[in-house]
Amino acid sequence: DEKGMVMDFKDLKAMLKEIVSKLDHKYINDLPYFKKNSPTCENIAHFIHKELSKSIQSKTKISVWETDSSCASFEK
Numbered sequence: 644d645e646k647g648m649v650m651d652f653k654d655l656k657a658m659l660k661e662i663v664s665k666l667d668h669k670y671i672n673d674l675p676y677f678k679k680n681s682p683t684c685e686n687i688a689h690f691i692h693k694e695l696s697k698s699i700q701s702k703t704k705i706s707v708w709e710t711d712s713s714c715a716s717f718e719k
Contacts (some may be wrong), residue, residue, distance in 0.1 A: 650699070662694045684708075684715035692717045 666687070671677045676693075680686045684707045692705040696719075704718035 649701070655699075658695060658698050659691075662691055665694070666690075684713075685717065688715050688717040692719065 665674065671682050671687075674690075676690050677686070680689075688705045688707040691707070692703060695703060695705070702719065704716055706714045706716040708714040
């Protein structure tokens with residue numbers, strides 16, 4: 644845009660908040676996606692990417708951290 648930003652972090656934060664609210668304090672095995680996919684870090688990253696891709700068409704990478712030194716990422 645005219646400010647040199649690809650995306651305003653405020654907008655991205657709002658999108659992610661909506662997606663994470665589907666997972667936060669929920670039994671994620673009850674979600675349709677996780678009825679077919681194990682709730683692993685890898686699949687959670689894929690789920691978030693899939694949901695975010697509905698709003699962002701450019702290449703994105705999602706990383707989900709299990710610990711300070713262990714994460715899984717999905718990029719497409």
